[in-house]
Amino acid sequence: MKMLKTSLVLLLAGAALSAEAKLNVVATTADFGALAQAVGGDLVNVTVLAKPTEDPHFVDAKPSYIVRLNRADVLIEGGAELEVGWLPPLLDGSRNDKLAAGQPGHIAIAEGLAMMEVPAELDRSKGDLHAKGNPHFMTDPENGRHAAKRIAEGLAAVDPAHKADFAQKLQAWLKLLDAKEVVWQKQLAPFAGTRVAAFHNSWPYFARHFGLKMDLFLEPKPGIPPSPAQLATVLETMKREHIKVIVIEPYQSKHMAATVAAQTGATVLDFAQYPGGVKGTEGDYLALLDKLVTTLAAALAAK
Ligand SMILES: [Zn+2]
Numbered sequence: 001m002k003m004l005k006t007s008l009v010l011l012l013a014g015a016a017l018s019a020e021a022k023l024n025v026v027a028t029t030a031d032f033g034a035l036a037q038a039v040g041g042d043l044v045n046v047t048v049l050a051k052p053t054e055d056p057h058f059v060d061a062k063p064s065y066i067v068r069l070n071r072a073d074v075l076i077e078g079g080a081e082l083e084v085g086w087l088p089p090l091l092d093g094s095r096n097d098k099l100a101a102g103q104p105g106h107i108a109i110a111e112g113l114a115m116m117e118v119p120a121e122l123d124r125s126k127g128d129l130h131a132k133g134n135p136h137f138m139t140d141p142e143n144g145r146h147a148a149k150r151i152a153e154g155l156a157a158v159d160p161a162h163k164a165d166f167a168q169k170l171q172a173w174l175k176l177l178d179a180k181e182v183v184w185q186k187q188l189a190p191f192a193g194t195r196v197a198a199f200h201n202s203w204p205y206f207a208r209h210f211g212l213k214m215d216l217f218l219e220p221k222p223g224i225p226p227s228p229a230q231l232a233t234v235l236e237t238m239k240r241e242h243i244k245v246i247v248i249e250p251y252q253s254k255h256m257a258a259t260v261a262a263q264t265g266a267t268v269l270d271f272a273q274y275p276g277g278v279k280g281t282e283g284d285y286l287a288l289l290d291k292l293v294t295t296l297a298a299a300l301a302a303k
Pocket of ligand 1: 200
C-alpha cells in the first residue's frame with residue numbers, strides 16, 4: 001500500500017510537471033512560427049525549420065530537423081504542397097505519431113482556405129511547383145488571420161488546459177492585425193490596379209488583397225529558371241506598360257532582376273514571404289507585412 005501511494009505521488013508529480021512544461025511546436029516556415037509564438041506566448045517553445053531567406057520549395061533538410069520533429073508536440077505546416085519536396089521524409093524519419101496527418105498535433109493551415117490558381121488538371125510533368133494551386137497564401141493578411149485562428153485551435157486541442165490563454169492571446173493579436181490592415185489599405189490604395197513584376201509567382205494573394213496585379217514573372221513557370229524568351233517577354237511588357245517595380249526574394253537572382261530593371265528603368269525591390277527575410281522583421285508577421293506594404297508604396301510613388 002505504501003509503495004502504491006509513493007508511486008501515485010510520483011505519478012501526480014510527473015503530471016504536474018508536464019502540465020507546466022512548454023509545448024514543443026515545430027513550424028515549417030517562419031510565418032507560421034511567428035504566429036505560433038504570438039498565440040502561444042510563454043506556453044510554447046517554437047522552432048522553425050526553413051530559414052526565412054531560404055526557398056520554401058527547396059529547403060535544405062538537415063538531420064537535426066528529424067530530432068526536432070521527434071521531440072515535437074505540434075507541427076504547423078502549410079499543407080498546400082509548399083513543403084511537399086522536403087517535409088514528408090523528415091516526418092517519416094521522426095517516428096512521431098503525434099504529428100501524423102489527422103492528429104491534433106498536426107496543424108495544416110491551408111485547411112478551410114480558398115486556394116488561388118488551382119489547375120483544372122493536376123500536372124507536374126512540366127515541373128510546375130504549384131501543381132495543386134498557389135501555396136504562397138500567407139502573403140494575404142486575411143489568410144494570416146485564418147492561420148492564427150487555426151493555430152490557436154490546434155494548440156488548444158493539444159493542450160486543453162490552456163485553451164483560454166490561447167484564445168486570449170489570439171484576440172489580442174487579431175486586434176493588432178485589424179489596426180494594421182486599415183493603415184496598409186490606405187498606403188496602397190493610390191496604386192490600385194498597378195502592375196508589378198516578380199521573379200516567382202509568390203504574390204497573387206498579396207496582390208488580390210491590395211488590388212494590385214503581380215502576374216508578370218521572370219520564371220516562365222514556378223520553379224523553371226528564367227529563359228531568354230521569357231526575359232524578352234518580360235522586358236517588352238514592362239516597357240509597354242511602364243511597369244516600375246520588380247520584387248525579388250532573398251534566394252532569387254538579384255543580378256537577373258537588375259539586368260531587366262536596368263533596361264526598363266524599373267526599381268528592384270527586396271521582398272520576402274517570411275519574417276526575417278527582410279531586415280527588421282525577424283519573428284514578426286505584422287512587421288513583415290508592414291515592411292512589404294511600406295517599401296512597395298514608396299517604390300511605386302517614387303517614379
Ligand atoms: Zn512557389
